[in-house]
Amino acid sequence: MIHSMLNIKYPIIQAGMAGGPTTPELVAEVSEAGALGTLGAGYMAPQEIKMTLGNIRQLTQSPIAVNLFLPETPDMDKDATLAIQQLLNTYRKKLGIPEVHNIPDTENLFEKQLATVIEAGVKIVSFTFDAPSKRLVEKLHASEIIVIATATSVEEAIHLENIGVDLIVAQGAEAGGHRGSFLCGESESMIGTMALVPQVVDAVSCPVVAAGGIMDGRGMAAALTLGASAVQLGTAFLTVKESGANSIHKESILTSRDTDTKITKVFSGKSARGFKNKMMIDLESTLRDDVPPYPLQHILTSDIRKEAAKQKNKEMMSMWGGQASSLARESSAGELVRSLVNQCDAAFQKAPWR
Amino acid sequence: MIHSMLNIKYPIIQAGMAGGPTTPELVAEVSEAGALGTLGAGYMAPQEIKMTLGNIRQLTQSPIAVNLFLPETPDMDKDATLAIQQLLNTYRKKLGIPEVHNIPDTENLFEKQLATVIEAGVKIVSFTFDAPSKRLVEKLHASEIIVIATATSVEEAIHLENIGVDLIVAQGAEAGGHRGSFLCGESESMIGTMALVPQVVDAVSCPVVAAGGIMDGRGMAAALTLGASAVQLGTAFLTVKESGANSIHKESILTSRDTDTKITKVFSGKSARGFKNKMMIDLESTLRDDVPPYPLQHILTSDIRKEAAKQKNKEMMSMWGGQASSLARESSAGELVRSLVNQCDAAFQKAPWR
Numbered sequence: 001m002i003h004s005m006l007n008i009k010y011p012i013i014q015a016g017m018a019g020g021p022t023t024p025e026l027v028a029e030v031s032e033a034g035a036l037g038t039l040g041a042g043y044m045a046p047q048e049i050k051m052t053l054g055n056i057r058q059l060t061q062s063p064i065a066v067n068l069f070l071p072e073t074p075d076m077d078k079d080a081t082l083a084i085q086q087l088l089n090t091y092r093k094k095l096g097i098p099e100v101h102n103i104p105d106t107e108n109l110f111e112k113q114l115a116t117v118i119e120a121g122v123k124i125v126s127f128t129f130d131a132p133s134k135r136l137v138e139k140l141h142a143s144e145i146i147v148i149a150t151a152t153s154v155e156e157a158i159h160l161e162n163i164g165v166d167l168i169v170a171q172g173a174e175a176g177g178h179r180g181s182f183l184c185g186e187s188e189s190m191i192g193t194m195a196l197v198p199q200v201v202d203a204v205s206c207p208v209v210a211a212g213g214i215m216d217g218r219g220m221a222a223a224l225t226l227g228a229s230a231v232q233l234g235t236a237f238l239t240v241k242e243s244g245a246n247s248i249h250k251e252s253i254l255t256s257r258d259t260d261t262k263i264t265k266v267f268s269g270k271s272a273r274g275f276k277n278k279m280m281i282d283l284e285s286t287l288r289d290d291v292p293p294y295p296l297q298h299i300l301t302s303d304i305r306k307e308a309a310k311q312k313n314k315e316m317m318s319m320w321g322g323q324a325s326s327l328a329r330e331s332s333a334g335e336l337v338r339s340l341v342n343q344c345d346a347a348f349q350k351a352p353w354r
Numbered sequence: 355m356i357h358s359m360l361n362i363k364y365p366i367i368q369a370g371m372a373g374g375p376t377t378p379e380l381v382a383e384v385s386e387a388g389a390l391g392t393l394g395a396g397y398m399a400p401q402e403i404k405m406t407l408g409n410i411r412q413l414t415q416s417p418i419a420v421n422l423f424l425p426e427t428p429d430m431d432k433d434a435t436l437a438i439q440q441l442l443n444t445y446r447k448k449l450g451i452p453e454v455h456n457i458p459d460t461e462n463l464f465e466k467q468l469a470t471v472i473e474a475g476v477k478i479v480s481f482t483f484d485a486p487s488k489r490l491v492e493k494l495h496a497s498e499i500i501v502i503a504t505a506t507s508v509e510e511a512i513h514l515e516n517i518g519v520d521l522i523v524a525q526g527a528e529a530g531g532h533r534g535s536f537l538c539g540e541s542e543s544m545i546g547t548m549a550l551v552p553q554v555v556d557a558v559s560c561p562v563v564a565a566g567g568i569m570d571g572r573g574m575a576a577a578l579t580l581g582a583s584a585v586q587l588g589t590a591f592l593t594v595k596e597s598g599a600n601s602i603h604k605e606s607i608l609t610s611r612d613t614d615t616k617i618t619k620v621f622s623g624k625s626a627r628g629f630k631n632k633m634m635i636d637l638e639s640t641l642r643d644d645v646p647p648y649p650l651q652h653i654l655t656s657d658i659r660k661e662a663a664k665q666k667n668k669e670m671m672s673m674w675g676g677q678a679s680s681l682a683r684e685s686s687a688g689e690l691v692r693s694l695v696n697q698c699d700a701a702f703q704k705a706p707w708r
């Protein structure tokens with residue numbers, strides 16, 4: 001069912017990781033291998049989306065998806081924001097980049113991004129961070145676009161089904177990157193994949209995609225036996241040849257341990273799982289509960305994180321990754337898809353009491 | 355391999371839940387059905403262990419395990435402890451039970467418990483809360499006893515293998531009841547089952563038992579595809595007919611939602627996952643980081659929790675449960691084992707891209 005819905009051979013979705021990893025080569029190679037490649041376009045200008053989609057189309061005619069961030073307009077306290085700029089200037093000094101003393105612009109590009117995606121003829125759009133409105137889902141359906149959205153609890157999954165979402169990603173607590181919670185509180189939504197997937201599968205009638213801690217064919221087989229119709233992998237695709245992730249980030253994943261990640265809000269204003277480093281730990285102890293909301297904090301810290309990446313200073317970068325990062329391998333994206341399928345097949349062969 | 359090691363038909367272990375749920379009927383029925391029943395004897399006096407093992411032996415000749423708590427001698431601040439007694443007296447007043455003004459006795463029964471278990475001829479002993487010493491493992495091996503211990507991270511699993519433990523339970527963050535962490539910090543050890551199991555399987559050579567969020571045959575199949583040799587279920591066995599869990603506790607599990615549980619230290623001094631209630635939330639906000647260590651806090655709060663259970667007041671009970679509690683069913687223990695096996699078999703039948 002999910003195969004015909006998405007027109008893919010294998011029930012594998014490469015997560016739409018924004019900020020660089022999802023190069024045209026990665027997206028195209030994943031889709032060429034029979035899975036679903038996703039362009040993480042959340043931070044992209046409409047013109048950049050248009051160009052990138054064009055580049056992808058030159059590499060593959062297979063289906064691809066685009067992931068977008070729904071607009072948020074945070075409440076902003078001017079004085080508090082300027083105080084955070086001041087705190088962040090200590091990091092800017094260390095990196096030798098200009099201090100910033102003003103309040104950033106938080107204009108949202110969503111409407112223009114979406115228009116570009118529809119115009120480009122993309123037939124699958126996924127959302128994280130928040131639930132789309134019923135109206136938005138209807139608008140996309142009118143353009144014959146399949147809508148994928150993320151839930152971190154049964155309640156969120158039921159909400160998504162009720163507004164007409166076609167495919168629900170059940171994101172377990174293990175997942176790297178941003179949490180997709182939109183109804184649940186932070187801690188409430190930290191439900192492990194093993195617990196979340198069967199409960200969501202029982203609660204909704206649309207197909208469910210399992211995400212969180214899935215890195216290889218064993219995890220894929222596990223998710224499918226839990227009742228998921230497909231799996232979504234982010235971290236596993238970060239270390240492949242075609243990924244645009246920073247080399248320091250790739251290295252951190254490849255040399256990681258299971259206990260190296262943590263959920264934090266300090267980089268973007270939204271909870272996300274990434275590798276612990278000095279900036280994360282220090283900002284958490286200084287800011288505590290006073291982290292400005294997304295996208296404000298994301299914008300406030302982004303010059304620092306970009307420069308740190310350039311300088312290969314991993315103590316000031318946001319390096320997202322899930323709790324099973326240590327299982328990541330270096331290969332091509334196509335090899336990863338094929339190994340997922342083969343290993344999953346093998347895992348299905350053994351029912352140990354026979 | 356695990357079948358011959360434990361002499362069981364199906365790779366299913368009923369967790370050794372202390373404090374009442376593991377009646378002789380539950381343990382015996384589980385083992386009779388071809389899985390491994392476990393007596394949760396952590397809080398039992400030696401004489402009670404002896405009697406209960408006798409009762410179990412009248413019901414089954416199949417293998418059973420006994421779960422014990424390793425001794426801990428907490429640092430105790432007298433004044434702080436008395437202040438907590440004072441705070442807890444507000445709960446005692448509400449329940450109409452005598453106030454307590456002294457410092458409780460924390461004498462540990464472990465040596466006597468263990469002697470009783472060995473003398474009774476039990477051939478499988480499991481530990482949670484802490485790692486056994488190498489010497490203790492050797493002592494048990496000298497009595498031809500199989501030793502099972504719990505890890506919540508790869509590092510802990512490697513430690514257990516190094517000291518000679520025969521079987522490692524990899525306990526994911528979803529698990530109900532007490533966390534088995536002993537090397538990792540609290541938050542570090544919150545690794546979801548989907549992420550933890552394959553990483554532990556890759557790191558050790560002894561068989562691994564998956565625990566956390568496994569409630570039915572789907573979860574069992576998932577754990578086995580991840581590379582586990584067996585599964586351990588706690589919450590799922592709490593609601594069966596033979597379980598000695600309080601009826602309020604059973605009801606809370608059967609009517610639960612995925613977001614109803616939380617990790618807390620306030621009931622026992624050790625992190626454990628249970629259903630949120632007023633006492634948990636209030637004590638957390640009052641005590642914050644100043645909860646006395648296990649077993650002190652366990653003893654301090656136990657008269658309150660016992661009386662609340664009698665009065666069917668669920669706001670002052672510690673009701674442990676995992677993140678997939680909503681999948682629990684009322685049945686007999688034997689029916690649960692058979693349904694696990696049948697549903698697991700069915701889950702193995704479907705590799706969805708064929």
